[in-house]
Amino acid sequence: MRLGIVGGTGWLGSALGRAVLEKGVLQPQNLSILNRTGPQDSYFGHRVHWPADLAGLISESDVIVLSIRPQDWEGLGLLAGDRLVISFMAGIGMNRLAACGGRILRAMPNAAAAIGRSYTPFVAAEGVSASDRATAMALLGAFGATEELPDEAQLDLMTAVSGAGPAYPALLAMVLAQFLTARGVAPEVAERAALNVVRDCPALIGAESGAAGAMVQTFLDYAGTTAAGLLAARNSGFESALTAGLDAALTRAANVG
Numbered sequence: 422m423r424l425g426i427v428g429g430t431g432w433l434g435s436a437l438g439r440a441v442l443e444k445g446v447l448q449p450q451n452l453s454i455l456n457r458t459g460p461q462d463s464y465f466g467h468r469v470h471w472p473a474d475l476a477g478l479i480s481e482s483d484v485i486v487l488s489i490r491p492q493d494w495e496g497l498g499l500l501a502g503d504r505l506v507i508s509f510m511a512g513i514g515m516n517r518l519a520a521c522g523g524r525i526l527r528a529m530p531n532a533a534a535a536i537g538r539s540y541t542p543f544v545a546a547e548g549v550s551a552s553d554r555a556t557a558m559a560l561l562g563a564f565g566a567t568e569e570l571p572d573e574a575q576l577d578l579m580t581a582v583s584g585a586g587p588a589y590p591a592l593l594a595m596v597l598a599q600f601l602t603a604r605g606v607a608p609e610v611a612e613r614a615a616l617n618v619v620r621d622c623p624a625l626i627g628a629e630s631g632a633a634g635a636m637v638q639t640f641l642d643y644a645g646t647t648a649a650g651l652l653a654a655r656n657s658g659f660e661s662a663l664t665a666g667l668d669a670a671l672t673r674a675a676n677v678g
């Protein structure tokens with residue numbers, strides 16, 4: 422299989438290119454990278470193809486990954502023939518992607534792709550075969566976990582949630598650190614404490630179904646200081662504020678491109 426990544430030196434495109442090479446899913450001679458800035462001598466230590474333009478990338482690819490911003494989709498003018506096309510773009514629906522021909526699959530990675538820990542759900546249009554799905558899962562599996570969703574609406578919901586990757590945990594860390602610094606703790610100490618909560622403690626939440634709820638309940642049942650904090654945060658609108666944020670992201674996804 423020969424893969425072409427449009428936007429292959431961007432955030433997610435480079436995470437995919439690097440992962441498929443490092444995991445041995447593809448040999449470098451079967452990877453083509455198109456970007457706006459031109460060829461690089463080394464692509465994560467490998468020599469890959471750098472087609473001069475989109476037509477060049479199409480001609481040397483069996484599978485095309487679209488890792489460009491949604492705003493750049495209209496101007497791309499992709500005509501993919503009968504190739505498998507995997508789009509990472511938020512908010513560009515199957516109805517619009519269909520204009521490129523090809524067998525379309527939409528996938529929604531997140532920034533953890535850069536460390537091989539993305540959760541990447543996908544949906545496939547009619548005409549995508551079992552073999553296409555296996556190809557997509559091999560590629561997406563190189564940078565984390567992947568699974569198929571039953572419909573496109575669910576992929577759009579994931580755009581707001583798992584697509585955001587570390588963004589909400591980072592916001593939480595900021596609030597935790599600000600609470601401490603506003604009360605006299607040195608900023609670097611506050612940051613260490615907040616990052617421990619957001620980065621290290623989540624490893625204690627199990628992988629089983631209901632694990633997050635069970636962890637919250639454990640602290641509520643403990644009935645100590647954390648239970649008091651959790652209840653007050655809920656009563657002050659913690660959950661509705663987060664839900665409003667996710668709703669806004671979903672609305673933006675519908676208009677982004």
Ligand SMILES: NC(=O)C1=CN([C@@H]2O[C@H](COP(=O)(O)OP(=O)(O)OC[C@H]3O[C@@H](n4cnc5c(N)ncnc54)[C@H](O)[C@@H]3O)[C@@H](O)[C@H]2O)C=CC1
Binds near residue numbers: 431
């Ligand atoms: N960054 C993230 O955490 C996530 C991003 N996405 C989606 O993935 C897609 C890619 O996002 P990022 O990697 O963050 O964007 P990015 O801005 O880092 O990379 C996009 C790359 O595409 C290149 N590009 C644009 N038009 C081009 C063209 N015509 N030919 C060749 N290269 C072109 C740009 O120069 C840039 O390097 C977006 O559509 C985004 O909605 C989805 C989930 C998470």
Ligand SMILES: O=C(O)[C@@H]1CCC=N1
Binds near residue numbers: 511580581584585
């Ligand atoms: O913030 C963004 O636009 C990207 C796309 C989906 C999630 N993150």
